[in-house]
Amino acid sequence: MTLFGNQLDMEENARKRILCPLDPKHFFFIFSTVYEDQLAKHLKKCNSREKPKPDFFIQDINAGLKDETEISEQLVPISSLSEEQLENLIKKLRKASEGLNSTLKDQIMSHPALHDALHDPKNGDSATKHLKQQASILGNIEKLKLLGPRRCFVEFGAGKGKLSHWVDIALKDAEEVHFILVEKVTTRFKVDGKHRKKNSVFERLQIDIQHLCLNKIPLLSKEKLPVVGIGKHLCGVATDLALRCLVETYAASCEERNEEPLAKRIKNDKTEKEINTLAKEGNEKNVPEKWTPVAGIVIALCCHHRCDWRHYVGKEYFRALGLGAVEFHYFQRMSSWATCGMRKTALEASDISTKRKDKPNDDSEEHDDGRHGATDDGAESLPGFLTVEEKKKIGHLCKLLIDQGRIKYLQQKGFSPALQYYTDPLVSLENVLLTALPSRSTPETTA
Numbered sequence: 001m002t003l004f005g006n007q008l009d010m011e012e013n014a015r016k017r018i019l020c021p022l023d024p025k026h027f028f029f030i031f032s033t034v035y036e037d038q039l040a041k042h043l044k045k046c047n048s049r050e051k052p053k054p055d056f057f058i059q060d061i062n063a064g065l066k067d068e069t070e071i072s073e074q075l076v077p078i079s080s081l082s083e084e085q086l087e088n089l090i091k092k093l094r095k096a097s098e099g100l101n102s103t104l105k106d107q108i109m110s111h112p113a114l115h116d117a118l119h120d121p122k123n124g125d126s127a128t129k130h131l132k133q134q135a136s137i138l139g140n141i142e143k144l145k146l147l148g149p150r151r152c153f154v155e156f157g158a159g160k161g162k163l164s165h166w167v168d169i170a171l172k173d174a175e176e177v178h179f180i181l182v183e184k185v186t187t188r189f190k191v192d193g194k195h196r197k198k199n200s201v202f203e204r205l206q207i208d209i210q211h212l213c214l215n216k217i218p219l220l221s222k223e224k225l226p227v228v229g230i231g232k233h234l235c236g237v238a239t240d241l242a243l244r245c246l247v248e249t250y251a252a253s254c255e256e257r258n259e260e261p262l263a264k265r266i267k268n269d270k271t272e273k274e275i276n277t278l279a280k281e282g283n284e285k286n287v288p289e290k291w292t293p294v295a296g297i298v299i300a301l302c303c304h305h306r307c308d309w310r311h312y313v314g315k316e317y318f319r320a321l322g323l324g325a326v327e328f329h330y331f332q333r334m335s336s337w338a339t340c341g342m343r344k345t346a347l348e349a350s351d352i353s354t355k356r357k358d359k360p361n362d363d364s365e366e367h368d369d370g371r372h373g374a375t376d377d378g379a380e381s382l383p384g385f386l387t388v389e390e391k392k393k394i395g396h397l398c399k400l401l402i403d404q405g406r407i408k409y410l411q412q413k414g415f416s417p418a419l420q421y422y423t424d425p426l427v428s429l430e431n432v433l434l435t436a437l438p439s440r441s442t443p444e445t446t447a
Helices: 002-014 036-045 083-096 112-118 125-143 162-171 218-223 236-256 262-269 272-280 315-320 325-334 346-357 388-412
Strands: 151-156 177-183 200-206 227-235 294-302 415-421 432-438
Touching: 083 325, 083 388, 112 125, 112 162, 125 162, 125 227, 125 294, 125 432, 151 162, 151 218, 151 236, 162 177, 162 200, 162 227, 177 218, 227 236, 236 294, 236 388, 294 388, 294 415, 315 388, 325 388, 388 415, 388 432
Parallel strands: 151 177, 151 227, 177 200, 227 294
Antiparallel strands: 294 432, 415 432
16 A cells, blocks of 8 residues: 555656646646646636637727837937937927916816715725715716716726716616726726616626727617716826727717717707707707717826827827927826926935835726826936926926827817816826817818
């Protein structure tokens, strides 16, 4: 018996263990490897295996075109630029920003749906800040008359889904309200699973916005509900992907299927003058039912240093200013100065940056105070000839210029966009809200 047992041990020791080729990190402790002779069996059930793609997954459908003129060799860290090179970049930035209103309108709002939550004594400082932002976003959604029945709210970068949660609470028993929550990573402690109301439907899609085709989602293709795109701190490139997903991939495809855009539908029912008269007289209930593929967009912006020239929707705007991929690269890196400037010393900045590098930022609610914005071109590597206040102003100018490109893009696509402050900078340094409603005029022709 002992001899037989020793033989089994020898055979066991002779078997080779290897890491999973699909994901070497997904095993734990003693199960960090798999027997080589059992690899085929493991790959069939491995959670990291490639799964069949849903119909709404279309590779790179919302991606921008690659710019063949971009020369990556030119792109060095800002800390490696000479003082003259950096001064030239700042001159270009200031010239391109001439005429832009750098002081946005305050639209800091709240909503009764969050009253009890905001005044809960159990709230910590972080929870209160998140609730104030959610309340203001909700208040702005309502101000734009986007909070109502018979529509689908698509929350991009949904994280735990708390923004959709509060929209649903605010709508109470409104009919035919649907929520699609888009998040590319697995998220713990989701709140959308708690909603089981009869009149609202929650659907979570784990997909990168870059590959999301909204009109292939069965709910939208069948119900024909107008979409409201929302997001709380949608990081850098994700904002551009979401805008393209809404106004090109979805809205354009609806029009191709002979579904009338908003302006034409209004004119078919009543003249624009009649509609305006009714609205001014307070007879909003008599205004004809309006339908448009995208009823509106309300997105809190974030992390401009994570933008990407390929996917940026404002390329035409930059090119019209004589700017290109190289300038965009440095401006998006310099945009982090708007928040890094809050740090008092290089030592403090270095310490904060080191701590942040090891902390993942997948959850949208873990990085929205703006103080996470350190990059390799952060405060500790800023040039000495600029004061802290000057660096902050330059960072804000970079953000404004990038956002202005998004504004021009939405205007070209037939929307009336706006930028506004939606929360106090003491609540969040990333405090700009992008909103857009369909224009009643014919969309401008894209050059």
